[in-house]
Amino acid sequence: MLSALSPVQVCLAVAGTGAGVLLLSSLARDPSLIAWIALLLGAASLATAVFLVRKVRMLEFRPEVLAGDLILPRASRARSPKLLVPLQFSNAGGGDGVVQWVALRLTIDGKSDSTVLLSPVAEVDMQGFLQAKKQITPDNAVDPFTPFVLEGKRVVAKFVLFDVSERGRSAPLELRPGRYAFEVFLKTSAAAQPRMERRFEHVLTEKHIEEYRSDATVYLINYNITLPAIRRELSSGEWLPRAKEA
Numbered sequence: 001m002l003s004a005l006s007p008v009q010v011c012l013a014v015a016g017t018g019a020g021v022l023l024l025s026s027l028a029r030d031p032s033l034i035a036w037i038a039l040l041l042g043a044a045s046l047a048t049a050v051f052l053v054r055k056v057r058m059l060e061f062r063p064e065v066l067a068g069d070l071i072l073p074r075a076s077r078a079r080s081p082k083l084l085v086p087l088q089f090s091n092a093g094g095g096d097g098v099v100q101w102v103a104l105r106l107t108i109d110g111k112s113d114s115t116v117l118l119s120p121v122a123e124v125d126m127q128g129f130l131q132a133k134k135q136i137t138p139d140n141a142v143d144p145f146t147p148f149v150l151e152g153k154r155v156v157a158k159f160v161l162f163d164v165s166e167r168g169r170s171a172p173l174e175l176r177p178g179r180y181a182f183e184v185f186l187k188t189s190a191a192a193q194p195r196m197e198r199r200f201e202h203v204l205t206e207k208h209i210e211e212y213r214s215d216a217t218v219y220l221i222n223y224n225i226t227l228p229a230i231r232r233e234l235s236s237g238e239w240l241p242r243a244k245e246a
Helices: 007-029 033-059 126-131 206-213 228-233
Strands: 063-066 070-072 083-091 097-108 116-124 148-150 155-164 178-188 195-204 218-220
Touching (some): 083 097, 083 148, 116 126, 206 218
Antiparallel strands (some): 083 155, 097 178, 116 155
8 A cells, every 4th residue: 555655645644643653742741732732723723614604705695785766757657656766786795696576665754554565566777768758668667577696796786666566456655745764675595584675765745746746757865875886877867866955
């Protein structure tokens, strides 16, 4: 068997055996060395565990979604209000995964009886939306919103159109002045259950409702939240209002 080993392997085996003999003899003469050796082995194990944890985190799927702005598209072709929400999906991990669905829970004026669940009904091509004079049309709305792959270390911007879930069973959304609180829920392949990712609020005034009913597009911008991927996608900023709304 020894003849099958290379000279380097034989030298390493001899050196390892010698080191083992020396270690055992040292322990026999001085038992206090056992504590130091145990400490060194523990430190090495801890360093290895930390390295493995960091390695796993680098390769896992770690999705997030950022939201804060809200658009009420022109009502001329809509039978009931729908909400257009710019969403920024990001993956902080190095592994790929699937964004399966996203939903909004809307509570008006903090009243639990005013809570409405909104589901995605389409993904909107924003350039087509602007070219259609800010109306939702069959040409700029991809129906339905479908799951998509989010690659590692990537950011994806999407404009998602939301409507009341289970239309026909639930009452349509009726716009009225008040404080609109939104909770964003995300379901991905990284978790068995959906989780609440973001909260944001907007105040809808009587002026906003009058503008919407007069067939104007209403923008509600959260200036405390930036959506850099959305801004890059529409560098002209044409979809934004010209001045900050009061």
